[in-house]
Amino acid sequence: PEELTNALEISNIVFTSLFALEMLLKVLVYGPFGYIKNPYNIFDGIIVVISVWEIVGQQGGGLSVLRTFRLMRVLKLVRFMPALQRQLVVLMKTMDNVATFCMLLMLFIFIFSILGMHLFGCKFASERDGDTLPDRKNFDSLLWAIVTVFQILTQEDWNKVLYNGMASTSSWAALYFIALMTFGNYVLFNLLVAILVEGFQTEEISKREEASGQLSCIQLPVDSSGP
Structure with missing residues (x-):
């Protein structure tokens, strides 16, 4: 309005x-x-x-x-919000490990994109009015192969890509998508979660050590009066 x-x-x-x-x-x-x-x-x-x-x-x-x-x-x-601020600080401290994970993810996507181009290159297409129209999700070029692999990792309409792969080649093409989903979603992204959890655990351990160090520095008063 x-x-x-x-x-x-x-x-x-x-x-x-x-x-x-x-x-x-x-x-x-x-x-x-x-x-x-x-x-x-x-x-x-x-x-x-x-x-x-x-x-x-x-x-x-x-x-x-x-x-x-x-x-x-x-x-x-x-x-x-101190709690939220502390969590953001922990996330910033884990950026080096997250950067390594991003490089590993990019390498994983690149490998499966090249493999997808060899298996399904120029095969995701349909005939319409005598013209061959490529599907929007295809492996015809490296760019679109990367986009398609990334879409599968996000689980967005990935079953349609699986069906197109099986229809254009054979049923054995499902192994490619099973491997991509298994290693991509259940291994790599769990690795990212493990990196973040490790960062929070390290921060908690450092806080406990700092607190124990401060307690050890406190000197108790000594009773100097004799019997």
Whole structure:
């Protein structure tokens, strides 16, 4: 409804103005260099700049795509939620292991894409009015093979791709998709879950060791009075 849209736009302008005022006051209090020392202030500043840019661009008739960045304002609540902030810190610490997992996933997708091109290349097609029309999910090129393999890993309409593979070649083609689903969904993605769980366990162990170290540093008063 138009009334709801207008209310949303007015709310956007009001909250953006409040955030901009907050940013200006922080810059005046802490100074420019003191303001940017805090990563949360940098994040807030980026959100404010994007929001102002979106409002100005909207009045000029463009930049409506920047509206999606309004959702990033929800992340401003992280500073007021210590539990969520701690979880995000743990996720950031596991980024090196996650990067290794992403490289392994890319290699896995590449291998199965090449194998799919050899097995099903130029075979996912249908005849229509005398013309051969390739199916949208095909293995005719490396790009579309990667897209198809990624779609199968997300389990989006993967059974149709399985049926096309079996119909265009033989029933043994199901082994390719079974192997892809088994190693992709039940091995690789469980490996990602294991990496995240290990990160949380490591953080919990470090917290316990830190707490025990602080307790060991506490010296109990010694009673110097003799009998």
